[in-house]
Amino acid sequence: MDALTSGLRDFAAEKRVDLLGIAPIERFEEVPADHHPRSIFPEVRSVVVVGKRITRGTLRGVEEGTQFDIYSQYGQSWLADRMLAITTISLATWLEDSRWEAVPIQDLPPQVPPSGVQVKPGLPPPNVMIDLRDAAVRAGVGEIGWCGELLTPQFGPRQRLQIILTDAPLADTPLLEDGVCDHCGECAAACPLGAFRGGEHTISVCGKEMTVADVDFAVCRQCRNGARPNPHHGAGLPDRLSALCVRTCVHHLEAAGRVTNTFAQPFRQRPAWQVGRDGASSLQEQPVEE
8 A cells, every 4th residue: 555545544543534445536437427526626536435433322312212312413413514524624634735635525415406507518517416325335435235325344324424535646445345235124124114115226336236125215204213304405315324224224234243343232122113104103023133
């Protein structure tokens, strides 16, 4: 590894970065201009994906159904807009101190349509939104699981991401080879609204193929089991990282030994509560995994 990349990784470790992946811009060749990093920074050479974990305890109040503000602060808004944002700008500053330009970008929903007009022919209109889950796959950080969320070998679905576009010639991270998701289907079985429609489709990123369940997000947006509206725009996908389906994924991946960040006690020790479309509350019938 070259000295610049090694120095960046060492600095990231000092700043308690939990996930760091680097994709050369060539891995984005098939991405359309309205989502392409070059549309924001034409001279970009490397896309750096920066991640901090959602601590498992942040999900505890939602899992028990007794305290939801802990997650909204430490797992969602504060984690992304304060803690991770400070970390991201710190890494960008380090790169610029090393004389390489660095563009920090938060996780904005790529589903949001343009909100401006072209400033000149040949350019996409603002604002260009980069799909961070897609970028994380290209940077070797993880894969898209059957549930549709990014899964990493360390934390499963428990992370927030931001990226840095830089003209620095950094050493790339290999694509993730070993799968995290085992397509158990427990996320779909846990959904009390039936948002998983029974079908599936394949996503291909840099030749890496991932099978993903078909989800009706119009139904998903009605979820009262821990899902939340996208914090940045109503057109974005709902935030499901504390929803019953993804919490079930957290428990399964730990129990199955498919993530490295594990604990002395299992995540789910009691049947999970659920609220159906009719607003009635009940407990999940499936047994708790040992």
